[in-house]
Amino acid sequence: MESLDREIQGKVNNWLNGNYDEDTKAALREKLNNGKYEELTDAFYKDLEFGTGGIRGIMGVGSNRVNKYTLGMATQGLSNFLNKNYPDEQVKVAIAHDCRNNSETLSQVVADVFSANGIHVYLFDGLRPTPELSFAIRELDCHGGVMLTASHNPKEYNGYKAYGADGGQLVSPYDKQVMEEVQKIESIDEVKFEGNPKHIERIGKEIDEKYLDAIAQLSISRDAIKRQKDLKIVFSPIHGTAGVIAPPALKRYGFENVTLVEEQMEFNGDFPTVEYPNPEEKEALTLALNKAKEIDAELVMATDPDADRVGIAVKNTKGEWTLLNGNQTGTLLINYMLNAWKEAGKLTGNEYIVKTIVTSYLIDRIAKEYGVECYNTLTGFKYIGELMTKFEGKKKFIAGGEESYGYLVGEHVRDKDAIVSSTIIAEMTAYYKDKGSSLFEALLDMYVEHGYFREKLVSVYKRGKTGAEEIQKMLKNYRNNPPKKLAGSKVVVIKDYKTGKEKNIKTGKTSDIDLPSSNVLQFVTEDGSIVSVRPSGTEPKIKFYCSVNTDLESRAKFEATTKKLESKMDQIIKELTE
Numbered sequence: 001m002e003s004l005d006r007e008i009q010g011k012v013n014n015w016l017n018g019n020y021d022e023d024t025k026a027a028l029r030e031k032l033n034n035g036k037y038e039e040l041t042d043a044f045y046k047d048l049e050f051g052t053g054g055i056r057g058i059m060g061v062g063s064n065r066v067n068k069y070t071l072g073m074a075t076q077g078l079s080n081f082l083n084k085n086y087p088d089e090q091v092k093v094a095i096a097h098d099c100r101n102n103s104e105t106l107s108q109v110v111a112d113v114f115s116a117n118g119i120h121v122y123l124f125d126g127l128r129p130t131p132e133l134s135f136a137i138r139e140l141d142c143h144g145g146v147m148l149t150a151s152h153n154p155k156e157y158n159g160y161k162a163y164g165a166d167g168g169q170l171v172s173p174y175d176k177q178v179m180e181e182v183q184k185i186e187s188i189d190e191v192k193f194e195g196n197p198k199h200i201e202r203i204g205k206e207i208d209e210k211y212l213d214a215i216a217q218l219s220i221s222r223d224a225i226k227r228q229k230d231l232k233i234v235f236s237p238i239h240g241t242a243g244v245i246a247p248p249a250l251k252r253y254g255f256e257n258v259t260l261v262e263e264q265m266e267f268n269g270d271f272p273t274v275e276y277p278n279p280e281e282k283e284a285l286t287l288a289l290n291k292a293k294e295i296d297a298e299l300v301m302a303t304d305p306d307a308d309r310v311g312i313a314v315k316n317t318k319g320e321w322t323l324l325n326g327n328q329t330g331t332l333l334i335n336y337m338l339n340a341w342k343e344a345g346k347l348t349g350n351e352y353i354v355k356t357i358v359t360s361y362l363i364d365r366i367a368k369e370y371g372v373e374c375y376n377t378l379t380g381f382k383y384i385g386e387l388m389t390k391f392e393g394k395k396k397f398i399a400g401g402e403e404s405y406g407y408l409v410g411e412h413v414r415d416k417d418a419i420v421s422s423t424i425i426a427e428m429t430a431y432y433k434d435k436g437s438s439l440f441e442a443l444l445d446m447y448v449e450h451g452y453f454r455e456k457l458v459s460v461y462k463r464g465k466t467g468a469e470e471i472q473k474m475l476k477n478y479r480n481n482p483p484k485k486l487a488g489s490k491v492v493v494i495k496d497y498k499t500g501k502e503k504n505i506k507t508g509k510t511s512d513i514d515l516p517s518s519n520v521l522q523f524v525t526e527d528g529s530i531v532s533v534r535p536s537g538t539e540p541k542i543k544f545y546c547s548v549n550t551d552l553e554s555r556a557k558f559e560a561t562t563k564k565l566e567s568k569m570d571q572i573i574k575e576l577t578e
Contacts, residue, residue, distance in 0.1 A: 056159030077182030112195025129307030168385030240305030279311025
């Protein structure tokens with residue numbers, strides 16, 4: 001790229017001539033003087049918007065970057081929204097931040113803007129997990145909240161999750177209304193950056209205690225834990241916020257043999273011991289697995305920086321450490337909870353669980369066998385939280401989850417919670433050990449009893465402005481020319497969540513999908529395979545979620561059956577992406 005187009009140059013000039021600080025202007029001049037036009041284009045070709053996870057992006061200067069100005073404008077818009085929606089009340093919000101670089105500074109910027117708008121701010125006195133922020137909103141009767149985080153993204157990223165009064169992330173139409181308020185702001189001069197200290201109140205340990213108490217009450221298999229209190233657990237927060245809360249939470253549950261990965265207990269936004277702070281990646285669990293081998297542990301758990309996702313590893317039948325994927329852990333967790341509730345005589349017919357449309361449909365099958373209703377929502381835990389709020393006081397929520405390593409047990413928050421998930425996963429491991437089974441063997445037994453579902457997620461990255469256009473072109477092509485077969489099996493149902501229509505290819509019948517519009521396509525084949533295609537709401541990529549299933553005759557047939565299912569999924573993905 002030899003020069004900037006006129007629109008981008010205009011935006012850059014606005015920043016150079018506007019009321020931005022000198023460091024920001026100097027950074028822009030450096031890029032201009034060195035001909036970094038592609039960088040500038042990517043930084044200014046659009047404004048950050050609320051996606052499935054709020055605002056998330058690379059830190060830096062520009063309207064498409066996370067910085068004090070983009071977050072300041074978002075906060076001003078959110079302030080205007082809150083003051084308009086609660087005109088006769090003292091509006092209150094809670095703010096927390098994770099370990100990322102600039103998170104603490106940005107959280108103060110956000111607090112200042114809220115307070116300058118007359119909103120009372122409860123600001124955590126140090127880094128805290130995302131689920132605790134959700135808990136605090138509900139506990140303190142707030143009208144909203146903000147979490148400064150970029151979840152499990154690389155270290156260059158930061159972000160801003162906006163929450164409503166129910167403790168859940170903003171959903172439609174409120175997310176759009178907030179952005180409309182932001183878009184009305186024509187200049188950063190309209191953002192009230194000068195904070196009012198009288199409206200900023202620090203919170204900390206008192207909320208920690210209440211949050212930990214709420215989690216402790218969710219334990220079901222207390223006797224099994226007492227007998228297995230020496231269960232060898234290795235835990236890592238991967239430099240993140242779970243280091244504050246997870247160890248005391250596990251202790252309250254009664255686990256006395258938890259080994260922490262000390263190198264990763266340091267709060268550090270550079271994440272020096274991993275390539276990516278993502279518990280979905282095996283590399284991120286390397287130190288934890290090394291420690292587990294050293295002490296002959298039975299369970300490994302690691303959480304992402306803001307502690308809303310957890311990845312686990314267990315020993316397989318050969319004694320080898322194996323990472324479970326999000327579908328496996330989520331299905332095990334929900335299966336355990338349903339069984340535990342049944343054994344405790346707690347199932348009354350008014351309970352429900354929730355998952356997303358791209359999460360294993362084995363969960364639907366298991367819930368049906370327990371007589372518990374299973375709801376499917378769009379991708380994004382905010383939709384699970386929205387449903388929980390809808391049913392609050394009417395139905396009893398047991399658990400929920402999504403394939404991207406996010407789960408929730410209990411109704412104390414409205415977001416995925418890696419802290420409570422870690423305690424329940426540890427309890428579940430103790431429960432099965434008490435019955436003479438490992439967690440991996442429990443997984444195999446679940447497949448034998450209910451069917452073996454295997455899933456795979458393939459992400460194709462398309463960076464920058466041209467990448468975003470290419471992703472939309474791919475989706476358009478899938479809509480106009482949907483596959484007729486996948487891995488030799490006829491496509492019999494096409495679900496287009498954008499148009500809200502489901503088409504049965506055999507009968508030609510079209511029916512409505514009772515979910516909000518979302519840019520997702522789903523293809524269901526005659527043999528029960530399901531492929532979902534959607535663009536990421538937080539990263540420049542298009543995602544392919546593939547699910548296949550068959551019967552598993554016995555534990556001994558697991559490896560051979562896995563190879564067949566993996567081969568089938570590879571074929572399906574190849575047909576869709578080539």
